[in-house]
Amino acid sequence: MKTELYYFTGTGNGLHIAKSVKESLVQRNEAVELIPINTLNLSQSLHSSANRIGIIYPTYAMTAPAIVKRFAEKLRVSSKSYVFTYAHCGGGGAGGATSSIVDILSDNDIIVTNTFQTRFPSNSTLFKYTDEKLESILSKSEVSVKENVRAIVDMVENIRPKSNSLNRASRKMSGIFSSALENHLQFKVIEANDNCNGCSVCSKVCPMENIEMNGKPQFKSNCEMCFACINNCPQKSLGFKKMNRKDFKPYRHPNVNVKELMYR
Numbered sequence: 001m002k003t004e005l006y007y008f009t010g011t012g013n014g015l016h017i018a019k020s021v022k023e024s025l026v027q028r029n030e031a032v033e034l035i036p037i038n039t040l041n042l043s044q045s046l047h048s049s050a051n052r053i054g055i056i057y058p059t060y061a062m063t064a065p066a067i068v069k070r071f072a073e074k075l076r077v078s079s080k081s082y083v084f085t086y087a088h089c090g091g092g093g094a095g096g097a098t099s100s101i102v103d104i105l106s107d108n109d110i111i112v113t114n115t116f117q118t119r120f121p122s123n124s125t126l127f128k129y130t131d132e133k134l135e136s137i138l139s140k141s142e143v144s145v146k147e148n149v150r151a152i153v154d155m156v157e158n159i160r161p162k163s164n165s166l167n168r169a170s171r172k173m174s175g176i177f178s179s180a181l182e183n184h185l186q187f188k189v190i191e192a193n194d195n196c197n198g199c200s201v202c203s204k205v206c207p208m209e210n211i212e213m214n215g216k217p218q219f220k221s222n223c224e225m226c227f228a229c230i231n232n233c234p235q236k237s238l239g240f241k242k243m244n245r246k247d248f249k250p251y252r253h254p255n256v257n258v259k260e261l262m263y264r
Helices: 011-027 064-076 095-108 131-153 165-185 202-206 226-230
Strands: 002-007 031-036 046-048 052-058 075-077 082-089 114-119 189-193 210-215 218-219 239-240
Touching: 002 011, 011 031, 011 052, 011 131, 052 064, 052 095, 064 075, 064 095, 064 131, 075 095, 075 239, 114 131, 189 218, 202 210, 202 226, 210 239, 226 239
Parallel strands: 002 031, 002 052, 046 075, 052 082, 082 114
Antiparallel strands: 189 239, 210 218
């Protein structure tokens, strides 16, 4: 039996989930492939014949990242495949992120066999976690991941219906609100302060190839707000324009090292 786990991650939470699923399946002598969504050619349809297919991604501004939505639009699978989504969030729930991908897959006649959610520490620099709070969230997240991994390995079914028009309208309104909030906070205006030493870690961990190095990082216009650059900067020199950097604690999942997040 073959499993393909497609994931998008900025701070390693999604990669940790994918690695946890893989570890359990390898123990059963099953073949598993971990595939970063951002490394795929999304200009054409993507066909998979895997028996088990997982889509693992974060919740950004109450919905799925745009690149994950584009991936879902391009995905084509066998009608016999066990397909699951696994959305994780930093708070407020991942319902919108789940529904957005389920609906896109449904439009492609792909039946999502089960959906999963887990709360992790947020990638957003707006949240200030104490060490105790961080430990508490991670401890609870691990319980959730282990429970969900068991269901994925056993291919437990819990088919989620396609959203109705009211839910879709509500999600559209939340998207408008999120866009306004993003513009107000200027999340996509990321800049380096004088602490930057040009190490290029930010460029290497950016899944969107949105950062070019010219002494200091130069940011283009393809940001997904994953904040991998901010959270993985060794000098803590990066931040978005209206970010209060005082007492900022960068976050990366403790079971993921920075090299695992480097694409270049």
